[in-house]
Amino acid sequence: MGHGWEGAVLKLLRGKDFTFTVTDTEAVNDRLRRIRLSDGGMLAVTGTHPTMWVRLWFERAGKPHQRGYTLVDPDPEKGTFGLEFVLHPGPASDWARAARPGDTIEATVHGTEFTRPEPAPAHLYVIGDPASLPAINSLLDELGEASATIWYETSHPLDERLPMRLDPARHQLRTVLRRDKGAGLVEEIRSTLPDLLRSHRSTDEYYVWVACDTVTTRSLATYLRKELSVPKPRVKALGYWRPA
Numbered sequence: 001m002g003h004g005w006e007g008a009v010l011k012l013l014r015g016k017d018f019t020f021t022v023t024d025t026e027a028v029n030d031r032l033r034r035i036r037l038s039d040g041g042m043l044a045v046t047g048t049h050p051t052m053w054v055r056l057w058f059e060r061a062g063k064p065h066q067r068g069y070t071l072v073d074p075d076p077e078k079g080t081f082g083l084e085f086v087l088h089p090g091p092a093s094d095w096a097r098a099a100r101p102g103d104t105i106e107a108t109v110h111g112t113e114f115t116r117p118e119p120a121p122a123h124l125y126v127i128g129d130p131a132s133l134p135a136i137n138s139l140l141d142e143l144g145e146a147s148a149t150i151w152y153e154t155s156h157p158l159d160e161r162l163p164m165r166l167d168p169a170r171h172q173l174r175t176v177l178r179r180d181k182g183a184g185l186v187e188e189i190r191s192t193l194p195d196l197l198r199s200h201r202s203t204d205e206y207y208v209w210v211a212c213d214t215v216t217t218r219s220l221a222t223y224l225r226k227e228l229s230v231p232k233p234r235v236k237a238l239g240y241w242r243p244a
C-alpha cells in the first residue's frame with residue numbers, strides 16, 4: 001500500500017518503515033481488543049521507551065489512513081509487543097476487530113520520544129482516557145517510585161474495566177464521565193488541580209502528563225502553562241484522537 005502525502009513527509013523526516021505480523025489476538029471485552037505482534041526487526045533498531053508509539057497504516061476504499069498506537073510490553077529480545085485497541089467505528093478499530101494470526105500491518109516510526117523528567121518527580125498528575133491507557137500504564141511503570149493522581153475520562157460502560165496497572169497504595173484514580181465533548185473534564189481539572197499543585201514546595205516535585213482528545217488536550221495544555229504557570233519541562237501534552 002502507498003502511504004500518500006503523509007508517508008512522503010514522514011520519509012523526508014527519516015521515519016523508519018516496518019511490517020508487523022499478528023501472532024495472537026484476544027477479545028478482552030466488547031470495548032478492547034488486544035493484539036500481539038512480531039516487530040519485523042523494529043525494536044532492535046529503535047530500542048524502547050515508555051509511552052512509545054508507532055504510526056500504523058490502515059486501508060479504506062483504497063486510501064491509506066495513519067493512526068497512532070502505543071506499544072504494550074515490548075520485548076526487544078523476542079522482537080514482540082502488544083497493542084490494545086479501544087473499539088469504535090473507524091479503519092483502525094475495524095482492522096483490529098478482524099485481525100487474525102498471520103495478518104500483516106505496515107508501520108512508520110517517527111515522533112515517538114520520552115524524556116525522563118529531571119529532577120525525578122515525587123508525584124505525577126496524569127490526565128487521560130482509554131486511548132491513552134496503555135501509555136499511562138507504561139508511564140506508571142517507568143516512574144514507579146512516584147505517587148500519582150490520575151484523572152481518567154470514561155465514555156463507555158466498560159471503560160472502568162480496562163486493564164489499568166494501578167497500585168492503590170501510591171496511585172489515586174479519579175474517574176470523570178465524559179461530558180460536553182471533554183468540557184466536563186476541563187472543569188474538573190480547573191476545580192481540583194490548583195490546590196493540589198499549591199501543596200508542593202517546588203514545581204520540581206511534580207510532573208503533569210496529558211493525553212485526551214485533541215481539543216481537550218489543547219485546552220488543558222494552555223490552562224496548565226498560562227494560568228497555572230507550570231514550567232514547560234514539567235508538563236507533556238499530546239492529543240490522542242480527534243473528536244467528531
Ligand SMILES: Cc1cc2nc3c(=O)[nH]c(=O)nc-3n(C[C@H](O)[C@H](O)[C@H](O)COP(=O)(O)OP(=O)(O)OC[C@H]3O[C@@H](n4cnc5c(N)ncnc54)[C@H](O)[C@@H]3O)c2cc1C
Nearest residue numbers: 053068069070085086090091092093131240241242243244
Ligand atoms: C501517540 C498516540 C498513541 C495512541 N495509542 C493508542 C492505543 O494504544 N490504543 C488506542 O485505542 N488508541 C490509541 N491512540 C488513539 C487512536 O490513534 C485514535 O483513537 C484513532 O483515531 C483511532 O482510529 P480509528 O480508525 O479507529 O477511528 P477514526 O477513523 O480516527 O475515528 C472514527 C470516529 O471515532 C471517533 N474516535 C476515534 N478515536 C476515538 C477514541 N479513542 N474515543 C472515542 N471516539 C474516538 C472519532 O471522533 C470519529 O468520529 C493513540 C493516539 C496517539 C496520537
